[in-house]
Amino acid sequence: MLLLLQSLAHxxxxxxxxxxxxxxxxxxxxxxxxxxxLTDHPRISRExxxxxxxxxxxxxxxxxxxxxxxxxxxxxxxxxxxxDIRSEFYSMxxxxxxxxxxxxxxxxxxxxxxxxxxxxxxxxRELMSARVAGVVIVPSANPRRETAEMLSKIPHVxxxxxxxSLGDWFGLDDEQAxxxxxxxxxxxxxxxxxxxxxNTFPTGKARYKGFRRxxxxxxxxxxxxxxxxxxxxxxxxxxxxxxxxxxRKPATAIITGAVLVTLGVxxxxxxxxxxxxxxxxxxxxxxxxxxxxWGPGLTTLKLPIEEITTGCALWLLHRLKTSRQQGKDPxxxxxxxxxxxxxxxxxxxxxxxxx
Amino acid sequence: MLLLLQSLAHxxxxxxxxxxxxxxxxxxxxxxxxxxxLTDHPRISRExxxxxxxxxxxxxxxxxxxxxxxxxxxxxxxxxxxxDIRSEFYSMxxxxxxxxxxxxxxxxxxxxxxxxxxxxxxxxRELMSARVAGVVIVPSANPRRETAEMLSKIPHVxxxxxxxSLGDWFGLDDEQAxxxxxxxxxxxxxxxxxxxxxNTFPTGKARYKGFRRxxxxxxxxxxxxxxxxxxxxxxxxxxxxxxxxxxRKPATAIITGAVLVTLGVxxxxxxxxxxxxxxxxxxxxxxxxxxxxWGPGLTTLKLPIEEITTGCALWLLHRLKTSRQQGKDPxxxxxxxxxxxxxxxxxxxxxxxxx
DNA sequence: CTGAAAGCGCTAACAC
DNA sequence: GTGTTAGCGCTTTCAG
Numbered sequence: 001m002l003l004l005l006q007s008l009a010h011x012x013x014x015x016x017x018x019x020x021x022x023x024x025x026x027x028x029x030x031x032x033x034x035x036x037x038l039t040d041h042p043r044i045s046r047e048x049x050x051x052x053x054x055x056x057x058x059x060x061x062x063x064x065x066x067x068x069x070x071x072x073x074x075x076x077x078x079x080x081x082x083x084d085i086r087s088e089f090y091s092m093x094x095x096x097x098x099x100x101x102x103x104x105x106x107x108x109x110x111x112x113x114x115x116x117x118x119x120x121x122x123x124x125r126e127l128m129s130a131r132v133a134g135v136v137i138v139p140s141a142n143p144r145r146e147t148a149e150m151l152s153k154i155p156h157v158x159x160x161x162x163x164x165s166l167g168d169w170f171g172l173d174d175e176q177a178x179x180x181x182x183x184x185x186x187x188x189x190x191x192x193x194x195x196x197x198x199n200t201f202p203t204g205k206a207r208y209k210g211f212r213r214x215x216x217x218x219x220x221x222x223x224x225x226x227x228x229x230x231x232x233x234x235x236x237x238x239x240x241x242x243x244x245x246x247x248r249k250p251a252t253a254i255i256t257g258a259v260l261v262t263l264g265v266x267x268x269x270x271x272x273x274x275x276x277x278x279x280x281x282x283x284x285x286x287x288x289x290x291x292x293x294w295g296p297g298l299t300t301l302k303l304p305i306e307e308i309t310t311g312c313a314l315w316l317l318h319r320l321k322t323s324r325q326q327g328k329d330p331x332x333x334x335x336x337x338x339x340x341x342x343x344x345x346x347x348x349x350x351x352x353x354x355x
Numbered sequence: 356m357l358l359l360l361q362s363l364a365h366x367x368x369x370x371x372x373x374x375x376x377x378x379x380x381x382x383x384x385x386x387x388x389x390x391x392x393l394t395d396h397p398r399i400s401r402e403x404x405x406x407x408x409x410x411x412x413x414x415x416x417x418x419x420x421x422x423x424x425x426x427x428x429x430x431x432x433x434x435x436x437x438x439d440i441r442s443e444f445y446s447m448x449x450x451x452x453x454x455x456x457x458x459x460x461x462x463x464x465x466x467x468x469x470x471x472x473x474x475x476x477x478x479x480r481e482l483m484s485a486r487v488a489g490v491v492i493v494p495s496a497n498p499r500r501e502t503a504e505m506l507s508k509i510p511h512v513x514x515x516x517x518x519x520s521l522g523d524w525f526g527l528d529d530e531q532a533x534x535x536x537x538x539x540x541x542x543x544x545x546x547x548x549x550x551x552x553x554n555t556f557p558t559g560k561a562r563y564k565g566f567r568r569x570x571x572x573x574x575x576x577x578x579x580x581x582x583x584x585x586x587x588x589x590x591x592x593x594x595x596x597x598x599x600x601x602x603r604k605p606a607t608a609i610i611t612g613a614v615l616v617t618l619g620v621x622x623x624x625x626x627x628x629x630x631x632x633x634x635x636x637x638x639x640x641x642x643x644x645x646x647x648x649w650g651p652g653l654t655t656l657k658l659p660i661e662e663i664t665t666g667c668a669l670w671l672l673h674r675l676k677t678s679r680q681q682g683k684d685p686x687x688x689x690x691x692x693x694x695x696x697x698x699x700x701x702x703x704x705x706x707x708x709x710x
Numbered sequence: 711c712t713g714a715a716a717g718c719g720c721t722a723a724c725a726c
Numbered sequence: 727g728t729g730t731t732a733g734c735g736c737t738t739t740c741a742g
Binding site for chain 2: 017060062063064065066067069070075076077080084085086087088090091092094095098099102107108109110111112114119122123125126127128129130131149150153263266267270289290292293294295
Binding site for chain 2: 718719720721722
């Protein structure tokens with residue numbers, strides 16, 4: 001019989017799933033007894049439990065999540081909303097979350113927003129409809145009000161990017177990161193430092209602020225023609241390099257303020273055969289395997305992704321257990337970045353000549 | 356009232372969701388009328404539909420997927436099971452699938468198997484329980500029988516790796532890929548070619564077979580001490596390089612037969628300061644940004660990921676529409692790889708000396 | 711210890 | 727054009 005069913009399945013005939021009712025009929029028990037046996041209810045005899053267990057396995061019974069959810073139970077689904085999972089950044093996040101949640105009985109769903117507030121809202125609608133237990137979101141620059149409303153109804157955490165009105169957040173010390181990068185260059189004697197980064201997202205603004213702060217504190221003037229602000233995308237990085245190269249005022253160093261921008265800039269510098277660090281120094285944002293191999297090795301800001309993602313996961317799981325949140329201030333966790341110095345940064349030519 | 360509800364929500368008090376019943380009460384209509392209005396039923400007056408629509412939006416109604424699923428409807432969930440989403444490879448797959456499915460009203464869930472058959476089985480149980488509509492799986496080397504049984508009950512496709520008994524598959528022409536790589540090296544005059552790859556998965560076996568075939572067809576002897584077989588992981592790649600370097604018989608070229616192995620080998624060659632292609636040539640497996648920048652530029656096999664993933668997505672969506680599969684042979688789609696020649700391959704020293 | 715029955719939210723067959 | 731009702735699979739009272 002079982003074999004027959006399987007061969008039917010192999011033919012692509014998808015049979016109805018086995019339910020608690022089937023087991024009850026098979027064993028001549030009532031539905032509720034079977035249900036209790038399956039949930040290890042104390043007032044069920046061991047013998048009955050064993051019989052039920054055996055029958056369940058034999059018939060290939062799989063509990064129906066939908067039914068549980070309908071009764072007000074959890075979907076055991078936690079969703080991750082990111083702009084683009086191809087980023088090594090976000091794929092690392094997804095991996096950690098998926099692994100971490102699974103061990104707690106939760107399952108990860110993945111939504112790509114492409115930084116489009118409408119897609120983001122649409123995805124959130126789906127998630128609300130599926131009654132996801134929780135959400136980890138890297139929000140777009142300007143989430144729709146409806147998105148915020150939906151989020152407010154379920155446990156959620158922001159990751160990396162922060163929209164103040166959305167509550168809890170785990171992220172980087174963005175401003176200080178760029179301050180560190182700039183100070184490193186300033187310490188090497190650079191004065192004409194270009195900044196290529198984002199100014200759309202709060203994180204981007206913070207990084208840019210860090211750049212200005214470091215320059216100001218060092219008593220250096222910021223040359224506006226060396227500040228290129230745009231979306232945190234690979235394409236913007238490549239274009240920015242073009243502009244920089246074509247501009248009259250030469251920079252002796254570049255700081256990039258976003259992961260993909262760094263990739264675009266690096267790619268373009270290679271393509272244009274710019275000598276690093278002879279012609280120009282560069283400090284990147286984000287570290288991984290390729291940053292070690294690119295040109296002379298990229299001096300870059302290493303981001304504590306594992307750290308903040310793990311923190312984020314633990315926090316959300318905690319929130320899911322303690323159903324009711326304290327009506328307190330949002331939880332904010334800021335993690336520091338680390339400047340990894342390789343060979344893409346050196347003293348500027350003029351300085352070295354003067355020495 | 357609405358404002359009150361929202362402020363409550365902001366305090367973390369998660370209210371019960373609005374149901375079709377609430378709308379009915381609000382409007383003094385019956386439940387079924389509201390239900391029909393929401394699904395744009397023909398026999399409902401326009402006026403009623405508009406009133407219902409308005410009320411639904413005002414109250415923030417979100418349909419309950421669980422209820423739909425319980426009635427035999429689709430969960431609109433499609434699952435992707437991969438060993439490790441951090442691979443640029445699989446994250447690309449995830450991105451394409453998520454985007455592609457979303458436009459068809461499906462949502463992607465992500466399961467990490469870590470190539471562990473038990474985790475794989477456990478994940479599948481969860482998915483069956485959640486009544487996912489379909490599954491895209493990169494199977495582990497030896498899936499548990501129960502995993503196969505569960506898969507047989509729902510529409511599914513294998514991606515990249517293929518277990519014959521699991522049916523439909525979209526993958527690469529693995530054997531031919533390595534034949535191309537080997538022929539390139541053989542054409543350059545290499546005779547002592549090392550192969551570092553996997554021999555656990557069917558795909559790995561096919562690649563290794565390609566290596567042997569190319570060597571045999573060229574009349575070259577395969578030196579077993581130059582064949583290093585192990586799991587398709589970064590660590591194995593680095594270890595393999597160590598063994599190769601310590602071995603007495605020197606290879607003049609390396610072929611790597613897996614993406615992560617390539618990464619490990621490349622990393623290790625850099626670390627050991629091996630001159631490429633002077634001391635040794637190398638052909639990698641898989642292309643991306645870093646392969647261009649690594650050392651002199653890595654000659655490598657470019658994989659048509661977008662192509663096979665898109666094909667895979669379309670096929671699965673098709674299967675979901677035509678509920679009943681033809682009881683025919685499994686659908687097999689093989690896509691060719693492309694050898695991208697950069698500067699990590701050159702004629703072996705001895706040959707050049709002789710010229 | 712076990713059974714009967716209600717109800718979660720929605721859809722659809724059946725009234726009117 | 728709209729209302730009534732049954733039932734999807736499961737949990738959870740309430741009865742034995």
